[in-house]
Amino acid sequence: MSIGIIGGGVTGLTVGYELAKKGHQIVLFEGQPYLGGQASTFEIEGTRLERYYHHIFTGDEDMMRLIGELGLTDRMQWLASKVGFFYEGKTYDFVTPFDLLRFEPLSLLQRVRAGLVTLYLQRFGDWRTLEGFTAQGWMRRYAGQEAHEVIFAPLLRAKFGEYADQVTMAWLWSKFKDRVGSRSRTMARELLGYMEGSFQPFIDALADGIRAQGGEVLTDAPVERVIVEGGRVKGVQAGDTWPLDKVIATVPSFVFLDIVPDLPADYADQLREVRYQTSLCLVLKMTHSLSRIYWLNISDPTFPFVGAIEHTNLIPSEKYNGKHILYLSDYVAKSDPLYSASAEELMMHYLPSLRQINSDFDVDWVEDSWLFREDAAQPIITCGYSRRIPSYETPVEDLYLANTTQIYPQDRGMNYSVRLGRVVGELVDQ
Ligand SMILES: Cc1cc2nc3c(=O)[nH]c(=O)nc-3n(C[C@H](O)[C@H](O)[C@H](O)COP(=O)(O)OP(=O)(O)OC[C@H]3O[C@@H](n4cnc5c(N)ncnc54)[C@H](O)[C@@H]3O)c2cc1C
Numbered sequence: 205m206s207i208g209i210i211g212g213g214v215t216g217l218t219v220g221y222e223l224a225k226k227g228h229q230i231v232l233f234e235g236q237p238y239l240g241g242q243a244s245t246f247e248i249e250g251t252r253l254e255r256y257y258h259h260i261f262t263g264d265e266d267m268m269r270l271i272g273e274l275g276l277t278d279r280m281q282w283l284a285s286k287v288g289f290f291y292e293g294k295t296y297d298f299v300t301p302f303d304l305l306r307f308e309p310l311s312l313l314q315r316v317r318a319g320l321v322t323l324y325l326q327r328f329g330d331w332r333t334l335e336g337f338t339a340q341g342w343m344r345r346y347a348g349q350e351a352h353e354v355i356f357a358p359l360l361r362a363k364f365g366e367y368a369d370q371v372t373m374a375w376l377w378s379k380f381k382d383r384v385g386s387r388s389r390t391m392a393r394e395l396l397g398y399m400e401g402s403f404q405p406f407i408d409a410l411a412d413g414i415r416a417q418g419g420e421v422l423t424d425a426p427v428e429r430v431i432v433e434g435g436r437v438k439g440v441q442a443g444d445t446w447p448l449d450k451v452i453a454t455v456p457s458f459v460f461l462d463i464v465p466d467l468p469a470d471y472a473d474q475l476r477e478v479r480y481q482t483s484l485c486l487v488l489k490m491t492h493s494l495s496r497i498y499w500l501n502i503s504d505p506t507f508p509f510v511g512a513i514e515h516t517n518l519i520p521s522e523k524y525n526g527k528h529i530l531y532l533s534d535y536v537a538k539s540d541p542l543y544s545a546s547a548e549e550l551m552m553h554y555l556p557s558l559r560q561i562n563s564d565f566d567v568d569w570v571e572d573s574w575l576f577r578e579d580a581a582q583p584i585i586t587c588g589y590s591r592r593i594p595s596y597e598t599p600v601e602d603l604y605l606a607n608t609t610q611i612y613p614q615d616r617g618m619n620y621s622v623r624l625g626r627v628v629g630e631l632v633d634q
Pocket of ligand 1: 213214215216233234236239240242256257258259425426428454455456459483485578580581582616617619
């Protein structure tokens with residue numbers, strides 16, 4: 205069967221790889237000049253680096269199984285994470301339950317209460333019983349108003365901005381699960397996985413796997429239109445016309461709506477209902493390190509960004525000729541004035557705050573910078589989401605959709621894109 209795949213991110217490459225192994229004729233269309241989508245890389249100091257910070261957890265079994273199959277297990281490095289919390293001008297370690305117990309901004313009673321709630325969610329919680337509640341309402345009630353305002357509300361605001369108060373507790377639950385899955389048995393540390401030289405070899409190996417079975421992987425090949433006749437898919441328009449038996453779109457829902465004409469109204473409405481937050485990621489190459497923390501959550505609503513992720517506090521700076529790599533991360537709605545800011549404008553906006561994290565910081569430390577913007581970075585997952593997930597099979601015969609809006613209750617991530625790619629591959633192969 206000839207199968208077209210739209211999108212060369214982790215989902216598209218995985219589904220293409222799985223179906224190529226089953227003997228199908230694959231043509232993958234990627235609009236950008238490079239593969240990898242949100243997990244794509246660029247060159248910095250002679251090595252590859254993700255445009256957006258990336259690591260995996262020890263519990264990411266689907267990803268690890270595929271990495272193993274591709275012969276890349278030896279390239280995985282498991283490193284102790286250094287997570288911190290920046291609150292009222294001070295950085296606190298925030299990796300283990302013991303760090304929470306030492307977190308001075310909360311009273312001892314509040315810390316113990318927040319710790320017990322965290323433990324409950326990690327061990328016993330069931331997302332089905334939680335999805336009717338907002339994360340904000342549930343955490344205020346059980347972890348306490350103050351713990352919520354200091355710790356959990358900033359995390360929700362960081363990702364969902366103005367929609368933070370609508371996010372379902374099931375989503376927050378999944379974040380606790382992911383993190384406990386990456387803890388050592390003694391709970392004393394958390395291990396995070398990163399591939400030597402970036403995740404680019406993983407992306408390349410998937411594309412090579414498709415080509416090895418006779419498939420085509422095309423870059424710079426945006427699909428302009430999915431060709432539908434009599435309610436059935438006939439192919440795609442990507443420069444030329446490509447006749448195909450089946451098509452799997454792994455693009456964001458708003459792109460799918462653009463390229464598939466005359467979608468039945470019910471399905472189109474369902475796709476429109478899920479909104480996304482845009483990620484703004486400013487990458488700085490610096491001569492000095494900003495702090496000792498890898499992942500610094502900012503619990504200060506006046507800060508212009510929500511996370512400072514110092515990649516070279518996970519991977520030694522020697523890998524990048526001694527340079528220090530810092531991602532400054534924010535999630536915004538398209539209506540936010542920052543959405544269309546240039547790299548220079550964002551630098552002006554962000555850099556003064558770095559001095560609050562490290563008073564020695566000097567703008568001269570910054571040797572180079574890159575701004576990346578991803579419109580489909582984070583689907584907004586609200587209460588009762590399980591009833592609104594668009595189906596993989598669309599109302600157009602032989603046309604399938606597989607994107608991050610269908611990942612639930614887990615937070616979107618490469619592991620779940622791999623799982624999605626495999627599941628949809630099995631469905632299409634039936
Ligand atoms: C800031 C940020 C940090 C993240 N951190 C992590 C992390 O630490 N760990 C982790 O596991 N995951 C992380 N993720 C999530 C992870 O990268 C994504 O969940 C995953 O890569 C999504 O893959 P995808 O293939 O579903 O979507 P995408 O990567 O979005 O792929 C879709 C592809 O479709 C292409 N496309 C769009 N329109 C067309 C068209 N018309 N024709 C052809 N192609 C088209 C796009 O160019 C893109 O390549 C992060 C994401 C972001 C944004």
